[in-house]
Amino acid sequence: MLPHPTVDQISLPHVLAVLGDPTRLAILGDLARREGTALACSNFIDLASKSNLSYHFAKMREAGIIRVEPRGTARLISLRRADLDARFPGLLDSIIATAITLPPPEKRLATTA
Amino acid sequence: MLPHPTVDQISLPHVLAVLGDPTRLAILGDLARREGTALACSNFIDLASKSNLSYHFAKMREAGIIRVEPRGTARLISLRRADLDARFPGLLDSIIATAITLPPPEKRLATTA
DNA sequence: AACCTTGTTCAAAATATATTGAACTATTGA
DNA sequence: TCAATAGTTCAATATATTTTGAACAAGGTT
Numbered sequence: 380m381l382p383h384p385t386v387d388q389i390s391l392p393h394v395l396a397v398l399g400d401p402t403r404l405a406i407l408g409d410l411a412r413r414e415g416t417a418l419a420c421s422n423f424i425d426l427a428s429k430s431n432l433s434y435h436f437a438k439m440r441e442a443g444i445i446r447v448e449p450r451g452t453a454r455l456i457s458l459r460r461a462d463l464d465a466r467f468p469g470l471l472d473s474i475i476a477t478a479i480t481l482p483p484p485e486k487r488l489a490t491t492a
Numbered sequence: 493m494l495p496h497p498t499v500d501q502i503s504l505p506h507v508l509a510v511l512g513d514p515t516r517l518a519i520l521g522d523l524a525r526r527e528g529t530a531l532a533c534s535n536f537i538d539l540a541s542k543s544n545l546s547y548h549f550a551k552m553r554e555a556g557i558i559r560v561e562p563r564g565t566a567r568l569i570s571l572r573r574a575d576l577d578a579r580f581p582g583l584l585d586s587i588i589a590t591a592i593t594l595p596p597p598e599k600r601l602a603t604t605a
Numbered sequence: 606a607a608c609c610t611t612g613t614t615c616a617a618a619a620t621a622t623a624t625t626g627a628a629c630t631a632t633t634g635a
Numbered sequence: 636t637c638a639a640t641a642g643t644t645c646a647a648t649a650t651a652t653t654t655t656g657a658a659c660a661a662g663g664t665t
Contacts, residue, residue: 391590392514399509400623420642431624433643438622452632452641469586477504477580513653533612544654546613551652565611565662 381440381447386462389443394467397442398474401484402427403435408478410445410458417448417455426483494553494560499575502556507580510555511587514597515540516548521591523558523571530561530568539596 398404405426410418420432427435436456439445443466446457463471511517518539523531533545540548549569552558556579559570576584 391587391594392512392517394512395508395517395587396512399505399507399512401505402623404505404508421640427623428625429642430626430644434623437643449631449642452639454642467586467590469582469589473580473582473586474504474508476582481504515653534610540653541655542612543614543656547653550613562612562661565609567612 384443389466393442397438404478405483411475411479417457419453497556499579502579506555510551517591518596524588524592530570532566
């Protein structure tokens with residue numbers, strides 16, 4: 380349904396640029412921690428606002444990093460691990476090894492003083 | 493002389509963001525192709541203008557990707573390969589494997605019609 | 606000294622990216 | 636059908652990044 384690039388359309392500069400954002404790296408970390416599971420967007424709501432997440436998921440999908448499939452009113456997010464491994468051997472492993480340990484970027488909300 | 497981050501100051505989001513730019517990825521590719529050699533800025537002049545290169549080298553240096561040392565009026569650029577390998581095992585290898593094969597981004601100059 | 610080569614710096618302009626909130630769509634379930 | 640839930644879209648704003656060119660600095664050479 381949603382457009383996803385094929386494996387050979389996935390480009391290195393694009394992937395790196397997309398993962399060079401703290402929020403998206405945190406999303407990757409969450410996905411990696413629960414690899415195998417497909418997570419709904421709402422699982423990431425502590426990382427950013429709903430509409431901002433929507434934006435980041437679109438970036439990651441367009442870069443070929445995640446797959447997004449509608450299931451009812453929800454959308455299930457999963458890592459395109461095999462595709463990325465095929466395209467850029469070792470890249471994801473090395474990024475995840477670090478991303479998994481990274482503290483999530485603070486979601487800057489109005490703080491109660 | 494110029495400020496370089498120490499190994500443990502090198503951050504993953506920062507490195508990915510810096511390498512997620514086609515010009516800088518091309519610089520990395522050039523450095524990797526002639527690994528070991530320290531190259532002067534002028535070796536990269538077909539990738540961008542002098543002042544733009546200066547900007548990109550600063551970004552790469554601040555991210556801990558390259559080392560820049562003055563030698564006379566020139567500055568020698570070299571890859572911080574060992575440091576990056578220590579900090580993010582496998583990352584550089586996997587990026588370079590692809591970066592080396594990437595066509596350099598066109599330097600957009602006024603074309604003669 | 607005068608000069609060339611190499612690269613830097615600065616401010617401006619151009620461009621791109623991230624974030625917000627409000628209004629919206631779609632699906633589910635009662 | 637009505638309401639609730641999950642997520643999207645849009646326009647506006649905020650912020651950051653890239654690129655340019657002109658003026659500059661530092662070293663080397665004669």
